[in-house]
Amino acid sequence: MLYRTTDVLESAISLDNADSSPAVHDAIIVERLFNSSLVVIVSQKEPRVICIYHFKSKNMICVYKFIKSVLNVKLNRDRVVVCLEDSIHIYVLKDMKLLHTILDTPLNRLGLIDLSPAGSSLIAYPASAEAGSVHIFDCMNLSAVNTFTAHDGPLACLKFNADGTMIATASTKGTVIRVYSVPQGTRLFEFRRGMSRYVPTTYIPFSVLCVLHQHFRHFSSCKSL
Numbered sequence: 001m002l003y004r005t006t007d008v009l010e011s012a013i014s015l016d017n018a019d020s021s022p023a024v025h026d027a028i029i030v031e032r033l034f035n036s037s038l039v040v041i042v043s044q045k046e047p048r049v050i051c052i053y054h055f056k057s058k059n060m061i062c063v064y065k066f067i068k069s070v071l072n073v074k075l076n077r078d079r080v081v082v083c084l085e086d087s088i089h090i091y092v093l094k095d096m097k098l099l100h101t102i103l104d105t106p107l108n109r110l111g112l113i114d115l116s117p118a119g120s121s122l123i124a125y126p127a128s129a130e131a132g133s134v135h136i137f138d139c140m141n142l143s144a145v146n147t148f149t150a151h152d153g154p155l156a157c158l159k160f161n162a163d164g165t166m167i168a169t170a171s172t173k174g175t176v177i178r179v180y181s182v183p184q185g186t187r188l189f190e191f192r193r194g195m196s197r198y199v200p201t202t203y204i205p206f207s208v209l210c211v212l213h214q215h216f217r218h219f220s221s222c223k224s225l
Contacts, residue, residue, distance in 0.1 A: 026043045028044045029041065029072065033076075039053050042070045047069040047070060048070060049065050050063070052064075052096070064082075066084060067084075068084045068086070068087075071083050071084060071110070072111035072112070074113060074115035076118065077118075078121050079093060079115065080092075086104060087102060088123070088125065089101050099139075099142065106126055108126055114167070117160065120141075121139040121140050123139055124137075124160065131149065131152070131153075131154070134147065134167065145183045148185030150178055151173075151176070152171070153172050156172045157169065158170075166181060166188065167179070167180050168180075174193070175193050176192055177190070178191075
């Protein structure tokens with residue numbers, strides 16, 4: 001069964017208190033902190049605003065405004081990362097203090113970015129708008145870690161595994177998914193769909209397709225439009 005994200009959120013918030021969370025009704029981005037009650041919401045009405053909301057206590061914790069539309073938001077237990085088309089903003093989760101801003105990033109209209117769920121809080125984002133290169137940045141030490149070429153064409157998707165030791169990538173061509181070690185950028189696995197036509201890969205969670213290689217056992221899957 002499929003549900004709209006806004007329907008699920010609204011069911012978790014009592015109707016008599018719905019006015020306290022107006023962003024829920026037209027949410028275009030919803031990011032939850034693991035299985036907690038903390039969510040970050042971006043609405044269609046105000047795409048330049050992020051709302052951090054605790055749906056169990058029905059409290060709007062804080063609201064942040066940006067000069068451009070928010071294209072993606074990622075969070076773990078230490079960091080909140082907000083992606084605009086040409087910049088990335090890194091916050092401390094516990095007090096939402098702005099730690100660092102990465103300015104003049106390659107044009108990223110898709111908002112491609114991922115944050116490792118645990119460990120060193122690495123973020124990955126395209127290092128080029130034309131070539132399929134990946135840039136890794138350490139959100140804890142606020143330093144660049146590595147840049148490597150994953151594909152010939154522009155990136156369409158990237159995703160860390162649960163402990164941030166691998167990253168899966170796909171290009172706009174959509175016929176190949178590759179898995180690289182992090183932070184080294186060494187290619188570990190490659191999956192070919194076996195289709196000649198281009199179908200963009202939009203989602204790669206490490207969860208379904210079992211990958212066996214010597215002593216490694218990991219999981220990945222892909223979803224195409």
